[in-house]
Structure formats: structure tokens, C-alpha cells
Amino acid sequence: MATVVLLGTLDTKGHEYEYLRDRLRAQGVDAVLLDAGVFEPLVGADVGQDEVAAAAGADLAALREEGDRGAAVDAMGQGAAVVVRRLHEEGRLDGLLTIGGSGNSSIAAQAMRALPVGVPKLLVSTVASGDTRPYMGANDVTMTYSVVDISGLNRISERILANAAGAIAGMAKVTVQEHDGGRPLIGATMFGVTTPCVTRARERLEELGYEVLVFHATGTGGQSMEALARGGFLAGVLDVTTTELCDDLVGGVLSAGPDRLEAAGELGLPQVVSLGALDMVNFGPRETVPPQFEGRNLYVHNPTITLMRTTPEECAELGRRIARKLSAATGPTALFVPLKGVSMIATEGGAFYDRDADEALFAALREGVGDNVELHEVDVDVNDPAFADAMANRLHELIT
Numbered sequence: 566m567a568t569v570v571l572l573g574t575l576d577t578k579g580h581e582y583e584y585l586r587d588r589l590r591a592q593g594v595d596a597v598l599l600d601a602g603v604f605e606p607l608v609g610a611d612v613g614q615d616e617v618a619a620a621a622g623a624d625l626a627a628l629r630e631e632g633d634r635g636a637a638v639d640a641m642g643q644g645a646a647v648v649v650r651r652l653h654e655e656g657r658l659d660g661l662l663t664i665g666g667s668g669n670s671s672i673a674a675q676a677m678r679a680l681p682v683g684v685p686k687l688l689v690s691t692v693a694s695g696d697t698r699p700y701m702g703a704n705d706v707t708m709t710y711s712v713v714d715i716s717g718l719n720r721i722s723e724r725i726l727a728n729a730a731g732a733i734a735g736m737a738k739v740t741v742q743e744h745d746g747g748r749p750l751i752g753a754t755m756f757g758v759t760t761p762c763v764t765r766a767r768e769r770l771e772e773l774g775y776e777v778l779v780f781h782a783t784g785t786g787g788q789s790m791e792a793l794a795r796g797g798f799l800a801g802v803l804d805v806t807t808t809e810l811c812d813d814l815v816g817g818v819l820s821a822g823p824d825r826l827e828a829a830g831e832l833g834l835p836q837v838v839s840l841g842a843l844d845m846v847n848f849g850p851r852e853t854v855p856p857q858f859e860g861r862n863l864y865v866h867n868p869t870i871t872l873m874r875t876t877p878e879e880c881a882e883l884g885r886r887i888a889r890k891l892s893a894a895t896g897p898t899a900l901f902v903p904l905k906g907v908s909m910i911a912t913e914g915g916a917f918y919d920r921d922a923d924e925a926l927f928a929a930l931r932e933g934v935g936d937n938v939e940l941h942e943v944d945v946d947v948n949d950p951a952f953a954d955a956m957a958n959r960l961h962e963l964i965t
Contacts, residue, residue: 566593566595567595567659567734568594568595568596568657568658568660568737569589569594569595569596569658569659569660569661569662569737570596570597570599570649570652570657570658570660570661571586571596571597571598571599571663572599572601572662572663572672572676573598573600573601573602573663573664573665573669574601574641574668574669574672575600575602575606575610576600576602576604576607577602577607577665578715579606579607579608580607580608580717580718581664581717581718581722581726582598582608582664583608584718584723584726585662585664585726586598588726588727588730588731589730589733589734592730592731592734593734593738594733594737594738597611597612597652597657598610598611598612599612599617599645600612600613600614600617601614601617601641601645601669601672602641603618603625603628603629603637603641604629612648612652614641616644616648617641617645617648618641618644619644620643620644620645620648621640621642621644623640623641623643623644628641638668638671638672639671639675642671642672642673642674642675643675645672645673645675645676646676646678646679647679648676649661649676649677649680653680658680658684659685659738660685660686660733660734660736660737661673661676661677661680661685661686661687662687662688662689662729662730663676663677663687663688663689663690664688664689664715664729665689665690665691665715666692666714667690667691667692669690669715670688673688673690674688674699674701674704674706677704677706678704681796682705682796683705683741685733685737685739686705686706686707687708687709687729687732687733687736688706688707688708688709689709689711689715689725689729690709690710690711691714691715693708693709693710693711694710698785701785707732707736709725709729709732711725712725713725748775749774749775749800750775750776750777750793750798750799751775751776751777751778751799751802751803751960752777752780752793752794752799752801752803752804753766753767753777753778753779753780753802753803754779754781754782754787754803754805754841755779755780755782755805755806755841756781756841756842756908757866757909758841758842758845758909759805759806759841759908759909759947759948760948761909761948761950761953762805762839762947762948762949762952762953763779763803763805763953764953765950765953765954766803766953766956766957769954769958770803770957770960770961773957773958773961775961777803778790778793778799782806782807782808782809782819782821782841782842783809783819784809784812784819784821784822785821786809787809787821788821788822788825790802791824791827791828791829794828794829794832795828795832799834800834800835801829801834801835801837801960801963801964802829802834802835802836802837802838803836803837803956804826804829804837804838804839805839805947805956806839806841806842807825807826807839807840807841807842807843807887808841808842808843808845808847809825810826810887811842811845811847811875811883812846812847814879814883814886815846815873815875815879816846816855817846817847817848817873818847818848818849819847826838826887826890826891827890827893829894829896829898830890830891830894830896830898831893831895832895832896833894833896834896835896835960835963835964836894836896836897836898836963837898837901837956837959837960837963838887838891838899838900838901839900839901839903839956840887840902840903840907841907841947842907842908843875843880843908843926844907844908844910844911844917844919844922844923845872845873845875845908846872846873847871847872847873848870848871848872848873849869849870849871850868850869850870850871851863851865851871853871854871858873861873861874862874862916862917862919864916864917872910874916874917874919874922875922876922877919877922877924879922880923880929881925881926881928881929883929884926884927884928884929884930884933885929885933887900888929888930888932888934888935888938891934891937892934892937892938894937894938897963898937898938898939899939899941899956899959899960899963900930900934900939900941901941901943901952901955901959902927902940902941902942903943903945903949904923904927904942904943904944904945905944905946906923906946906947906948907923907926907946909948911923911946912946927942939959941955941959943955
């Protein structure tokens with residue numbers, strides 16, 4: 566029988582969790598109730614508050630006396646992460662369900678990050694209709710908006726919670742064909758303006774015996790790829806589309822953070838890197854572009870995405886950052902430079918064609934990369950099939 570862990574603060578949401586437990590059992594799923602609250606619980610739990618606090622190295626009585634809600638949420642989140650990871654390793658967790666507001670969601674986020682990719686994770690939350698990135702991050706979390714606050718049972722909340730129980734029960738019971746692990750995994754990054762390149766490179770790598778995981782370079786995409794690398798899943802990285810660095814530098818909406826492009830190097834993984842979409846910074850609809858960027862070269866990609874061309878100064882700094890990150894790599898590293906355009910719209914005649922900006926990028930890379938980095942300058946644009954084949958073939962050689 567599949568087992569779903571119900572993680573929540575039973576000092577405020579006890580009766581709602583009882584309702585969920587009953588709905589899960591009606592679905593033929595066992596339920597383990599894990600209490601991450603601090604004060605007196607309204608219902609009994611299978612894993613109590615003391616055990617959760619102790620797993621974080623905290624004292625429950627002290628958390629109560631201090632009365633610091635933020636500190637308590639953080640401590641119980643840390644403890645919950647330790648407990649759910651242990652339950653999964655013991656075969657007692659096939660899915661994780663949490664309900665609540667920002668506090669419960671924060672606890673859930675820490676716990677869910679502790680579980681491997683593929684383990685079902687469902688969060689029913691009052692904050693699910695807002696900015697969910699702090700809760701989801703680069704994890705495979707399913708979120709649903711609670712519509713009403715999680716405060717008592719009523720005809721709306723009962724339906725939402727029953728749906729959640731049915732959803733997590735179904736996910737927990739699903740079986741997936743296990744792969745034999747014979748094909749090494751490659752992580753690759755792609756954007757719409759580098760799709761032809763990555764598609765061709767993926768096909769070539771598959772011919773060479775690899776399974777390729779393609780990540781959309783939207784901030785969380787780059788984070789997800791690097792999280793899998795740190796988790797030991799990847800045999801190599803084809804980082805064609807490093808555009809997230811632009812958003813981190815300039816302030817766009819798709820930053821993957823300042824540590825992007827460092828994981829493979831730190832781990833010693835073979836990596837082939839290129840400059841895909843370094844011609845653009847990403848914003849939302851046209852009216853959301855910050856006023857300081859009016860007058861810049863803006864391109865409305867679609868009604869929800871507006872692109873801004875990077876300047877020569879920004880490109881030079883991007884080149885310096887990439888050179889510094891790759892020069893610190895401990896594994897085999899190759900940098901491929903497409904001299905005739907870094908994206909579909911940066912080629913001659915395109916909306917973002919700017920030779921001065923490109924040359925500033927290339928010059929900074931030539932000057933900055935260390936001797937450990939192979940520098941391949943190719944007189945084509947990034948989407949030329951020959952460029953894609955060259956990168957795929959070189960990555961294969963670095964791995965083997």
C-alpha cells in the first residue's frame with residue numbers, strides 16, 4: 566500500500582489534517598501524520614513535534630518560550646526535512662502533502678527540497694496564486710490555490726482538500742517503468758532562440774548513446790539542471806544557453822542567481838559551454854519594462870515577454886564573469902563561440918544584431934579564460950547545424 570506523509574502544524578490545522586487523513590484512507594492509501602507545529606496539537610500525530618524539533622537540533626520547549634515565530638518555522642522546517650528524507654529512505658513515504666498559509670508553505674518548501682526529484686509533492690496553499698518561486702524553487706512541487714483560507718472545514722475547503730487527497734493518492738500509487746541506467750544523462754540548456762542548435766545537438770548525443778535532459782533557461786531551468794548535477798545524475802553538461810547570466814547582471818526576470826555556471830566546474834563534470842542568448846535580458850509584458858530602460862533596443866517576443874538587447878559594456882562584463890567561472894572549473898571544459906550570432910535574432914539583419922556588443926563579449930572571453938578552458942571560435946551562428954554537431958561531438962570526447 567502506498568503511503569502519503571501529511572506534514573503540517575497540528576496546533577492550528579489539526580482538524581483539517583484529520584479530514585485529509587480520512588480522505589486518503591478512503592482512496593486506499595496509508596497516511597502518516599507529521600506534526601511540525603510548536604504549540605499543543607489539536608489531534609494526535611504519528612511523528613510528534615518533539616521528534617521534528619530534535620531532528621533540527623532544537624528544543625521544543627525553548628521554541629515555545631522564545632515566541633519567535635520566524636525562528637520556530639525555520640527550525641521545524643529543518644527538522645521536517647530530516648524526518649521526511651528518513652521516511653523516504655525507509656520506504657515509508659510515497660508522497661508528501663502539505664496545506665496551509667505562508668508558514669506551513671515555508672516548512673513544506675524545506676521538507677520538499679529534501680526529497681528526490683520524482684517523489685510526489687503537493688502543496689495546497691493560500692500563497693499559490695502569487696509569487697511561488699520562494700516555495701517551489703527548482704523542485705518538482707505541485708501547488709494548488711486553496712481559494713479560501715485553511716481555517717476550518719466548509720463546503721469550499723472540503724472540496725479543495727478532497728481534490729488534493731485524490732491527487733496525491735493517485736500520484737503516490739502511480740508506477741513508472743524503471744530505466745536500467747545504461748544511457749548516461751546529459752543536461753542541456755535551451756531557449757526559443759537557440760532551439761535549432763539544442764535540438765540538433767540532442768539528436769547527435771542520442772546517436773552517441775546518451776539520454777539528454779533539456780532545460781528551459783528561465784532561471785529555475787538553470788537551477789534545476791545544476792541541482793541534478795549536484796545530485797549526481799549527470800555525466801556531462803551541454804550548457805548552450807547561458808542567458809540567465811544576463812538577467813542576473815542587468816536585473817531581468819529570469820535570473821538563476823549569481824552561482825549559475827559553477828556547478829559542473831566545481832563537481833569536475835565534463836562541460837561544453839556556449840553563449841546562447843547572451844544578447845538579451847528578459848522582462849514581462851512591454852509595460853513592465855523598468856523606466857530606466859526606455860530608449861534601449863527592446864523587442865516584444867510575445868504579449869508576455871519583452872526582450873532587451875545587451876550593450877557592449879554589459880557583454881564585456883558577461884564575458885569576464887563567464888571566463889572567471891569556467892577558469893575555476895576542475896573538470897574538462899570547452900567554450901564554443903559562435904562568431905556570427907549568439908541567438909536567432911542576433912544574426913546579421915536580425916533585431917538584436919550588434920557587432921560591437923558581440924565583439925566586446927568575445928574579447929573579454931579571449932582575454933579572461935584560463936589555460937584549462939578549450940576555446941573554440943567557430944565562424945557560424947549558434948543555430949548552425951555544424952556548430953551543434955561540433956559541441957555534441959566534443960562533449961562526447963570529454964566524457965569518454
